[in-house]
Amino acid sequence: MDTNTSHRPEVAIAILHQDGKFLMQLRDDLPNILYPGHWALFGGHLEPDESSDAAIRRELLEEIGYTPPTLVPFGCYEDARVIRHVYQGTLTVGLDALVLNEGADMDLVTLEEIMRGDRYSRRTQQIRPLGPPHQRILLDFVNQQI
DSSP: OOOSSOOSOEEEEEEEEETTEEEEEEOOOOTTSSSTTSEEOEEEEOOTTOOHHHHHHHHHHHHHSOOOSOOEEEEEEEOSSOEEEEEEEEOOSOGGGOOOOSSSEEEEEOHHHHHHTEEEETTTTEEEEBOHHHHHHHHHHHHHHO
16 A cells, blocks of 8 residues: 555455346445446555555455455546545355345346346335446456456
8 A cells, every 4th residue: 555645545445246247236225425326346445555456355344254265456536536446356145144134135146237227226226327437347347357
């Protein structure tokens, strides 16, 4: 972690994929978070002096009670508000093995839904948008796999 280049918060997020679908979290509808009520990738802020490798494993355990056997760096996405360290790994368990500890919903999202930019939530019974940076990251990931 480079602490000298920016005062923007740093987060670690994960692309967890299974059978051509991607695990996403429907973020809580809270006004004090980025992209409230949007579908996003699981993950969160790095603690002081924590590496992004350690942060992504900690965040996944906290948020869904699961960490995949292998997580590898995919890229770093920066914008004016945040630096996102992105990891990718295979989701090796079913949704029923995960425990949603943060967020309004979670589900496996299809490529069609990613391209369209929205997804229906069974829990909220609403169609909700994907967070724009998360959509871009997933499209970049899919394009690199082709």
